Amino acid sequence: MKLAILGGGSWGTALAILWARHDHQVQLWARKPEDVVAFNAAGANTKYLPEVPFPETLAVVGDLQQLVQTNDLLCLSIPLQAYRAFLMQIKPWLNPRHRMILTSKGIELGTGMLPQEIVEDVLGDEWSQRAYTLSGPSFAKEVADDKPTTVVLAGPHTDELVTLQEALTTPTFRLYRNHDVMGVEICGALKNVIAIASGMVRGLDLGNNTMAGLITRGLHEISRYGVRLGAERETFAGLAGMGDLILTCTGGLSRNLRVGMGLASGKPLEQVLHDLGMVAEGVHTCKSVRHKAHELGVELPITEVVYHILYEGMKPQEGLRRLMTRSLKAEVRKQ
Ligand SMILES: NC(=O)C1=CN([C@@H]2O[C@H](COP(=O)(O)OP(=O)(O)OC[C@H]3O[C@@H](n4cnc5c(N)ncnc54)[C@H](O)[C@@H]3O)[C@@H](O)[C@H]2O)C=CC1
Numbered sequence: 001m002k003l004a005i006l007g008g009g010s011w012g013t014a015l016a017i018l019w020a021r022h023d024h025q026v027q028l029w030a031r032k033p034e035d036v037v038a039f040n041a042a043g044a045n046t047k048y049l050p051e052v053p054f055p056e057t058l059a060v061v062g063d064l065q066q067l068v069q070t071n072d073l074l075c076l077s078i079p080l081q082a083y084r085a086f087l088m089q090i091k092p093w094l095n096p097r098h099r100m101i102l103t104s105k106g107i108e109l110g111t112g113m114l115p116q117e118i119v120e121d122v123l124g125d126e127w128s129q130r131a132y133t134l135s136g137p138s139f140a141k142e143v144a145d146d147k148p149t150t151v152v153l154a155g156p157h158t159d160e161l162v163t164l165q166e167a168l169t170t171p172t173f174r175l176y177r178n179h180d181v182m183g184v185e186i187c188g189a190l191k192n193v194i195a196i197a198s199g200m201v202r203g204l205d206l207g208n209n210t211m212a213g214l215i216t217r218g219l220h221e222i223s224r225y226g227v228r229l230g231a232e233r234e235t236f237a238g239l240a241g242m243g244d245l246i247l248t249c250t251g252g253l254s255r256n257l258r259v260g261m262g263l264a265s266g267k268p269l270e271q272v273l274h275d276l277g278m279v280a281e282g283v284h285t286c287k288s289v290r291h292k293a294h295e296l297g298v299e300l301p302i303t304e305v306v307y308h309i310l311y312e313g314m315k316p317q318e319g320l321r322r323l324m325t326r327s328l329k330a331e332v333r334k335q
């Protein structure tokens with residue numbers, strides 16, 4: 001298959017390496033001209049995945065228009081908050097043959113939109129049949145290292161979904177299908193907020209009981225929000241839901257987890273993000289999901305506390321005290 005990966009960060013690069021290794025014709029677009037030159041010269045993404053050499057067939061290119069016009073399958077791997085402007089930029093170059101795979105995880109600030117909703121909003125309703133979402137537990141470095149990984153491809157119930165699933169599966173990267181696009185995207189976005197909280201649990205050395213409780217109640221919170229919006233409950237127990245939540249809350253490679261650890265060490269958010277030097281989607285998602293949850297009247301206690309810590313100066317210890325002293329509840333509540 002011939003495809004273009006748009007986004008030369010950790011995730012776009014890992015996917016490009018993975019699929020180029022498995023005989024697909026892959027071109028990787030990086031935004032900064034100096035990165036295009038440096039990555040091609042080094043034969044590796046020296047900024048985000050320096051230890052993983054490119055397969056010989058992988059080329060990094062800087063001409064976005066040419067790339068879009070010569071590839072029908074586009075894989076979008078840029079930060080979610082950049083989607084709208086980026087899609088508007090490439091819109092004039094798109095034609096009805098184009099298909100898109102959305103690999104970013106988040107919710108847009110200001111609109112509360114998920115990735116697929118942004119695509120339809122910018123490019124038109126017909127894109128509900130032309131865009132697919134890839135999600136699930138998949139750290140870029142481990143994918144690039146060919147560690148066995150299972151993910152989910154969400155999209156319309158068509159033969160094309162099966163074709164893409166078959167084409168993009170490799171011996172170390174196994175795709176499952178799911179038709180619940182909204183559920184899959186909500187899982188991918190909200191797990192990052194819970195992962196920030198998990199970083200605080202880790203940073204404060206609160207132990208395994210706390211972590212297990214956080215992950216479990218976090219999954220409840222994510223499902224409650226998603227089901228209220230019309231997503232299917234089963235999705236939350238799947239790879240995009242429970243799978244990615246476990247990975248991101250427990251895996252040291254998570255950038256969102258590292259944000260939580262930085263905050264627990266007492267550093268201000270700006271400093272933590274500066275030191276990280278990569279995107280941590282949960283920081284913006286926390287704000288957008290909290291806003292939307294207030295509009296909908298859905299209670300998201302962990303997200304609420306993470307919001308106060310990120311944006312209103314609450315100390316992580318105080319956030320924990322708030323969560324532990326909430327009024328007592330039944331474990332499972334009806335919607
Ligand atoms: N890194 C990972 O393990 C995984 C990341 N993702 C998701 O993939 C998306 C991208 O994440 P990463 O590649 O990890 O981030 P990153 O921080 O490693 O790289 C971000 C890339 O986007 C580029 N970029 C930033 N602003 C841009 C703009 N306005 N227009 C075009 N390009 C822009 C940067 O130059 C950089 O190349 C995120 O939504 C993330 O949640 C999903 C699964 C795994």
Ligand SMILES: O=C(CO)COP(=O)(O)O
Pocket residue numbers: 105136137138139140192195244247248253254255256257279280281
């Ligand atoms: O989504 C991811 C793994 O599935 C990556 O998580 P982080 O963005 O927290 O590193």
